[in-house]
Amino acid sequence: MKHKEQRAHRTDTGSPRGGPTDLRDLPLERLAEFVAGLGLPGKRAKQIFARLYRPGVFAFSQLGISREVTALLAQDAAMSSLFPVTVEKSADTTEKFAFRLEDGAMIESVLIPEDGRHTLCVSSQAGCAMGCGFCLTGGLGFVRNLRPAEIVGQVLAVMTHMVACGIERATPRELLNNLVFMGMGEPLANYDNLLTALSILMDDHGLGFSERRITVSTCGIVPRMDDLGRDIRVNLAVSLHSADDAVRSSLMPVNRTHGLEALLAACRRYPLGKKKVILFEYIMLKGINDSLADAHLLAEKLQGIPSRINLLPYNGSGDTEFSCPDGAQTLAFQKVLREAGFNTFIRQSRGADISAACGQLAGKG
Ligand code: SF4
Numbered sequence: 001m002k003h004k005e006q007r008a009h010r011t012d013t014g015s016p017r018g019g020p021t022d023l024r025d026l027p028l029e030r031l032a033e034f035v036a037g038l039g040l041p042g043k044r045a046k047q048i049f050a051r052l053y054r055p056g057v058f059a060f061s062q063l064g065i066s067r068e069v070t071a072l073l074a075q076d077a078a079m080s081s082l083f084p085v086t087v088e089k090s091a092d093t094t095e096k097f098a099f100r101l102e103d104g105a106m107i108e109s110v111l112i113p114e115d116g117r118h119t120l121c122v123s124s125q126a127g128c129a130m131g132c133g134f135c136l137t138g139g140l141g142f143v144r145n146l147r148p149a150e151i152v153g154q155v156l157a158v159m160t161h162m163v164a165c166g167i168e169r170a171t172p173r174e175l176l177n178n179l180v181f182m183g184m185g186e187p188l189a190n191y192d193n194l195l196t197a198l199s200i201l202m203d204d205h206g207l208g209f210s211e212r213r214i215t216v217s218t219c220g221i222v223p224r225m226d227d228l229g230r231d232i233r234v235n236l237a238v239s240l241h242s243a244d245d246a247v248r249s250s251l252m253p254v255n256r257t258h259g260l261e262a263l264l265a266a267c268r269r270y271p272l273g274k275k276k277v278i279l280f281e282y283i284m285l286k287g288i289n290d291s292l293a294d295a296h297l298l299a300e301k302l303q304g305i306p307s308r309i310n311l312l313p314y315n316g317s318g319d320t321e322f323s324c325p326d327g328a329q330t331l332a333f334q335k336v337l338r339e340a341g342f343n344t345f346i347r348q349s350r351g352a353d354i355s356a357a358c359g360q361l362a363g364k365g
Contacts, residue, residue, distance in 0.1 A: 020078045023052055024149035027199040028206075038072050046205050052079060053152070053206035055159035055172050082153035087161065094351030096361075097158060101126065101150060105143045107184055109154040110356045111162075118162070119178040122154050123361070124194055125185025130219050132239070132252045134283055134314065134322050135359040137184045145190040151197035155179065155207070173207045182217040182237065184361045188224035198232055211235070215279065222258040225266040236270055237279035238263070242289045243298040251288070260301065267305050277306040277343070283359065284313050284333065286325040295333045299340035308343045315349040316359065 026034060032045035044065075051063040058081045060070045084097040095111040105126035112119045126143035128135070159175045169175050179201065181187040187194045194216070201209045217237035218225060228236070240263075242248040248255040255263075267278050280302065284290050302309075311334055314324040325333075330346055337344040355362065 020076055022147070022149045023048070023073070023077050023079045024081075024152055024200075025147055025196070027148075027196055028203050034077070038076065040069060040072065044069065048073075049203070049205050053156065053172070053200070055156055055163055055175070080149045080153060082150065082157040084157060084161065088354040088356070090351040090354045090356060092350055092353075094354070094356050095161075096351060096354050096356035097154070097161070099154065099157065101146075103144075107146065107150070107154070108356075108361045109158060109183055110351060110361070111158055112350050117177040118167075118175065119180060120155060120158055120176050121180050121183045122151060123183035123185055124151060124181055124187040124190050128185045129189065130186050130252070130254055132219060132241075132254075132359075134241075134251060134285065134316060134320070136316070136355075136362040137359070140362060145193055146185070148193050148196040148200060151193065152200050154183075155201065173209060176209075176213075178213050178215065179209060180215045180217065180237070182215070186219055186221065187216050188218045188221040188228065191224050191227065195231055198234065202232075211273075217279075217281070219252055219254045220258050220263040220266075221254065222262050222266045225270060229270045233271075233273065235276070235279065236267075236272075237281060238267060239283075240280045240298075241283050241285075243294065243301040244289075247289055251285075264301060264305065272306055277308045280307055280309045282309060282311050284311055284325050284330050286314070286323045286329075288322070290325040290329055290333060292332060292336055295336035296340075299337055299342060302342065308345070309337055310345050310347045312347050313349065314359075315352045 021034060023031060028045065028049050031049050032042055035045040035048065036042060048063060048065065051057060057063065060073050060079065063070070082099045085100050086098045088096045093113050097109045097111070099107050101107065107123040107126050109123060110121040112121065123146065125145050127140040128137045129142035130138055132138045155176065159172055162175050167175060198214065201207055202211065202214070211233040215235040215237050216228065217239060219239045241251055243260065245255065245260045248260060270278065272278070311330055313330060314322050316322055334344045334346055
C-alpha cells in the first residue's frame with residue numbers, strides 16, 4: 001500500500017449484523033487472516049481481494065476461483081453489494097444514486113462528470129449528527145455509521161453503472177478520477193470505518209486509488225484531523241463557511257466544541273505533501289457571511305495555510321432562512337481573496353435540479 005504511515009487499525013468487521021463476515025469490510029491484511037483461518041494458502045487472499053473489487057461482481061461464483069474455495073467462503077462469509085434504487089440525472093449530467101441499505105437506511109452518492117473526467121461524491125454516514133444549519137442532511141439527524149463495505153460499495157455500484165452505460169476505461173480504477181467524501185455524513189465521525197474503506201480503495205491489489213485522487217472533507221472535528229494526518233495520506237477539505245467564531249458557531253454546532261482557533265491550528269499542522277493545499281469550502285449566505293469585511297477576515301485567518309478556497313453559492317430551497325448573494329457580491333468577495341494571494345474559485349452548483357448539490361442530500365430515495 002502507498003500509505004505506509006497507516007497505523008494498525010481494526011474495524012469491527014465481523015458482523016455488526018450478526019451474520020457471516022462480509023469480505024468487503026476487510027482490508028487485505030484482515031482478509032489474509034480470514035483466508036488463513038479457512039486453511040487456504042496466503043496467496044489466495046490477494047487473488048480474492050483483487051477480484052472482490054471489480055465492478056459487476058456480486059457473488060462468490062463470479063470471483064473466478066475454484067468451486068472448493070467458493071464453497072469454503074460461502075460457509076463462513078458473505079460479500080455485500082449496493083444496488084441503486086433510483087438514479088436521477090440532472091440537466092447538467094450530474095447523476096444522483098440512492099441506495100437502500102439492508103436495514104432500510106437510505107444514503108446517496110453523486111457522480112459529477114466534467115470535461116471527460118468523473119468525480120464521485122461518497123457518503124460516510126446515513127444522516128448526520130452535526131446539525132449544520134444550511135444542510136438538509138443535517139436536518140435529518142443521525143441514522144447510523146456506514147460499514148466499510150457500504151462506503152466502498154457506493155464506488156463499486158457507480159462503476160458498475162458507468163460500465164453498463166458504455167463508459168470504457170483500461171482499468172476499473174480509471175472510471176473515476178476523484179473520490180470526494182463530501183456526501184451524507186461527517187466522515188471523521190465514522191473514523192475507523194472510513195480508514196478501513198480508504199485502505200481498501202487505495203490498496204494496489206484492488207482498485208488502487210492514489211492519495212492524490214481522494215479528498216476527505218470535515219466540518220472540523222479537530223482531534224480526528226490530527227489522527228487522519230497521522231494515519232493516512234489523503235487530501236483534506238474543511239467546511240469553513242465563516243471566519244468569525246460567533247457566526248460559525250451559529251451555523252455549525254461543531255464550532256462550539258472545536259472553535260476556529262483550534263480548527264485553523266489543526267490545519268496548520270496537517271501534514272501536506274509538496275505543492276499540496278487544504279481545500280476550504282465556503283457556502284455564500286446572503287447577509288450572514290458574504291460581506292467584504294468577511295472576505296478580509298477570511299484572508300487574515302488563513303494566512304500561512306497553503307489553501308484553495310471554493311466559494312459555493314447557497315443552493316437551498318426557498319423555505320429556509322438562508323439565501324444566496326447576487327453574483328456581483330460573490331465576485332467582489334472572490335476579488336478580495338485573490339488580491340490577498342489565495343487561489344479562490346466560485347463553484348457553480350451541480351445537480352441542484354435533482355437535489356444533488358452540496359447540502360441537498362436528504363436520502364429520500
Ligand atoms: S454539512 Fe456535512 S457535517 Fe454539516 S450537517 Fe451536513 S453532512 Fe453533516
